[in-house]
Amino acid sequence: MIEAQELTKHYGRTTAVDHLTFAVRPGHVTGFLGPNGSGKSTTLRLILGLNRPDHGRVTVAGQVFGEHRRGLRRVGALLDATGVHGGRSARDHLAALAWSNGLPRGRVAEVLAEVGLENVARRRIGGFSLGMKQRLGVAAALLGDPPVLIFDEPFNGLDVAGIAWVRGLFRRLADEGRTVFVSSHLMSEMAQLADRLVVIGRGMLLADESVAEFAARGGASSASLEDVFMKLTADRLDYRAGGAK
């Protein structure tokens, strides 16, 4: 369970996150949606204690995450698949993380097999494709077998098979009773995956509801989730091509 109350973060004069209140429940895959620059990544960093809120608070299982000494057994996170040192092997990258949290040694091999990277475990990450780095990031998130998992844009760079695999994995993790929070700027990715949606625009909450409730916003017309999303965020876009604003 992730709970944000009145969460607010400013960068200079810009308000990245603006009085956000929402809850992410266990046992579901919750999609975290918003246009580019809407504050999704900032919100995830606030959840993980990497950034401090200017106002409000966010808790994981009732506690502020940054107050724990070790994190991997509580929350697994994939924030940025390219945030790895290219000179290190996949196995060393995960081994350092595992040691830092006192996790059993066998976990590294287990998660590498889980994401399908066991054959390249000794290769340097610098030679990995973006899709392979995403898999490595998922492996790092799974390392501590945590009840809460956060993924920021996990589909970037994955091929069709990879996307299908990730969907299946997220479904399974949610069915095991875990909290799965997945950010994306593409509604189409979420439509087949999420049970619930948290939608933000310009740092403000636009929707926090089930996918069915969200679809019902389209009314009697056969509007797709994509259409509803576009309509909802239409006046919350910071960056729009073609000069129209």
Added chain:
Amino acid sequence: MALLRAEWIKIRSLRSFVAGLALGALGVLYCNVNAVVADNSARRGGRLHGGGGVFTNNAHIVVLYIFGCIGAMTVVSEYGSGLIRTTFAAVPARTEVIAAKAIVVAAVTAAAGLVTYVASFVATMILAGQTRFPSGLLASPDFQRAISASVLLFPLSALVGLGVGVVVRHTATSIVGVSLLLVLLPTFVTSEKRAWVNDLHNATPFAAWQQLVLPSQAHMMPPPGMMLPPPPAGFANPTNNGSWLVFLLWPLTALVLALLAIRRRDV
């Protein structure tokens, strides 16, 4: 202990770090050996007997610069790649991460310093045609002080670099910061008129090392390149105790600043 192991894995798994360490050590070895080769009296064993031949000024500038940069890179590489977010999401106790990194970096660079100076000593002995270790040298307080200061200069430089890296967080700026603090500051900050500038110079690791490797007895010649003019009358001379204090306070201050910066800042 587990955190130390994690930081150790991070360091030993990077070829660039290991290569930097080896090249830095070779650079120091070259400076030390070269000074002895260039110095005929050392070849006859005169200086070597006092141990002075292996403690050369050029080598200590190499140590300050190269190992300062290596220390900075251990943190800056995490900021540059974005790995730092993964690190701190895994270990929200950030001060523990930095402390563990500092311990590992200090241990690894101290070991590199010891190996470098043992190698320097063996190499200069061979060049001077000595087959037996000069008797009594290890027991000589001058030699003990000089070798300790020279080896400890490695972790000192690396820890100051690490502190600069945590505070600055950017690669190029950190390298400039390390060069300014450790190498350029002591060269620029000298004065024959103002006592406080002279004191400031004495308070740099650069000057402290020079003081600590100077033989205390007049019959032993100072190491090559270290014939420093005495400070003008009324100015404070560097002392051994003061210089040891400098060796303690510089890395300590760098670490404290790093820990303060890391606690509350957004990453």
